[in-house]
Amino acid sequence: MPIYDFRCCACGAQFELLVRGPAQPVCPECLYDDPERLPSLTAPQGTIKTTITKARRAAAQEGHFSNYSAAEKANLIKRMADGTCRGGQSDPL
Numbered sequence: 001m002p003i004y005d006f007r008c009c010a011c012g013a014q015f016e017l018l019v020r021g022p023a024q025p026v027c028p029e030c031l032y033d034d035p036e037r038l039p040s041l042t043a044p045q046g047t048i049k050t051t052i053t054k055a056r057r058a059a060a061q062e063g064h065f066s067n068y069s070a071a072e073k074a075n076l077i078k079r080m081a082d083g084t085c086r087g088g089q090s091d092p093l
């Protein structure tokens with residue numbers, strides 16, 4: 001179920017609502033039944049990859065690799081054994 005942002009045309013309130021099926025959203029402030037749906041904001045390009053990279057690096061420095069897939073772990077362990085990767089010191093991907 002998607003969450004949408006709305007702005008009430010009657011009182012100007014802005015709010016988020018879970019929209020289920022054909023249900024008509026209602027302003028929680030004044031109960032106006034035709035609020036304007038606002039365009040969705042999308043994440044900037046590269047933000048998700050940057051966030052994942054930072055989280056993995058921090059986790060590796062703490063000594064756990066639970067956020068890697070089995071294939072990525074196998075590759076990382078191989079590279080650490082070869083000496084081409086030192087855990088959190090470089091990005092294994």
Ligand SMILES: [Zn+2]
Nearest residue numbers: 008011027030
């Ligand atoms: Zn309203």
